[in-house]
Amino acid sequence: MLKKGSSGDEVTMLQKKLTQLGYEVTVDGTFGDLTHWGVTNLQAMFGYSIDGVVGPGTQSLIDAQLGYGWSLKNEDAQAAAQRAQGLNKA
Numbered sequence: 210m211l212k213k214g215s216s217g218d219e220v221t222m223l224q225k226k227l228t229q230l231g232y233e234v235t236v237d238g239t240f241g242d243l244t245h246w247g248v249t250n251l252q253a254m255f256g257y258s259i260d261g262v263v264g265p266g267t268q269s270l271i272d273a274q275l276g277y278g279w280s281l282k283n284e285d286a287q288a289a290a291q292r293a294q295g296l297n298k299a
Contacts, residue, residue: 211263215240223263226271227251231281250281254290 211223216239224236224244232247249261255270263271279289 211240213240213242213245213261220244223248223271226275229275230271230279231283231286254281254287256290256294256296 211220218238220240221236221238223240224234224238227234227244227247228236230247230251232243232250234243234247235241245261248263248267249259251257251270251274252259252261252267255274257267257270277293279293280286283289
C-alpha cells in the first residue's frame with residue numbers, strides 16, 4: 210500500500226503511471242503533495258473512495274485505465290470516466 214510519505218521504487222512506478230495517465234507529477238520516488246493530488250483526483254473521477262491511498266483497488270484502476278488509454282489530458286476524460294461508472298451512456 211502506498212500513501213503520502215511513502216518512498217522507493219514502487220512510488221517511482223506509480224508516478225510514471227500517473228504521468229502516463231496525464232497527471233503532472235514529479236517522478237522522484239517520494240509520495241508527496243503532487244502524487245497525492247493525482248491519486249485523489251483519479252479516485253474522484255472514477256467514483257472511488259477518496260483517501261489518497263494506493264491499495265489493490267486503486268492500483269487496479271490505474272492499470273485498467275492505462276490499458277484503456279484513458280488520460281486526464283483527453284478532451285473527453287470526465288465523460289469517459291463517467292461511462293466507465295455507467296453514469297453516462299453517450
